Amino acid sequence: MGALGGATEQPFECSRAACREAAVWAILWRNPRIHGPERRKTWLACAEHRETLRAFLAARDFPLEVRGVEDLRGRA
Structure with missing residues (x-):
C-alpha cells in the first residue's frame, strides 16, 4: 500500500493479487x-x-463501506 502523507507520497496500489494498478477505491470492512x-x-x-x-467480502456477510481512496489521505 502507498504512503499516507509525507513529502514522498506514493500512489495507493490495488490489493487484488498480482494487480499493481493505482487504487482509486477503498473498501473498509470487518469480520x-x-x-x-x-x-x-x-x-x-x-x-x-x-x-x-466488494463482492468477495459481501458474500461473506462482512459489513463494508466503499469510499474513494482520496478519503484515506491524512488518516495515518
Whole structure:
C-alpha cells in the first residue's frame, strides 16, 4: 500500500493479487466474528477490481463501506 502523507507520497496500489494498478477505491470492512465494530480493515481497489473485491467480502456477510481512496489521505 502507498504512503499516507509525507513529502514522498506514493500512489495507493490495488490489493487484488498480482494487480499493481493505482487504487482509486477503498473498501473498509470487518469480520464481525473476530473484530469489534471499532476495528476496520482496508482493501484498496483499482477501477477494474472494485466490484470483485466488494463482492468477495459481501458474500461473506462482512459489513463494508466503499469510499474513494482520496478519503484515506491524512488518516495515518
